[in-house]
Amino acid sequence: MLSLESARSQSVAGLGFPRILMVALLALITCSAVTWPQQKTALDRDPWQFLQGKWVGEGSSELGEGSGYFSFERDLQNKAWVRRNHSEYPATKDRPKYVHDDLMIVYFDPGAHQTRAFYCDTEQHIIYYTATVSTDGRTLTFLGDRQEGAPRFRLTYVRGEPGYMTVTLEMAQASKPENFERIVEGKVRKVPSP
Secondary structure, X not given: OOOHHXXXXXXXXXXXXXXXXXXXXXXXXXXXXXXXXXXXXXXXXXXXXXXOEXXXXXXXXXXXXXXXXXXXXXXXXXXXXXXXXXXXXXXOOOOXXXXXXXXXXXXXXXXXXXXXXXXXXXXXOEEEEEEEEOOOOOEEEEEEOOOOOOOEEEEEEEEOOOOEEXXXXXEEXXXXXXXXXXXXXXXXXXXXXX
16 A cells, blocks of 8 residues: 555656646546536436426226326426326226326436436335436436336336327336336327416
């Protein structure tokens, strides 16, 4: 192990300790400058803007045909997005009416340099997601964290023609966390603002 004194007396490739220290500080400052824009907030980017507002739609799941709505709104002085979702599946001869509500808070985690989300619902699911936007800005994917012994979820929004998008929820069994299968899919349309 080098002591401060021995480091001062040695040189690396002809550079003395003061020059090595200067190069290290310059590299640190440069790296900090490069990462700063990512730390501001990933939620200000244009690809997120199309989500804002109320959306209604119809779709299908293992429960059959259903309908519902959700909203995406900025909150906490534009530091987070809040999504509230409500869906209903009518009663059939085999089961009663089914109603599902959930809440998701999307935020930028500066420590991880990632957009993250916290999800909870009326079925007592708690899911932590990492969110990514495709390079063309048309697809927003929430990929659930792996949790030992638990299924993994992936929620995908794909922009369609203006005012429309598709929403897909997939699940992978714990034993095959990359093998996703669709459990809910639907088309939604944006409700015009009053």
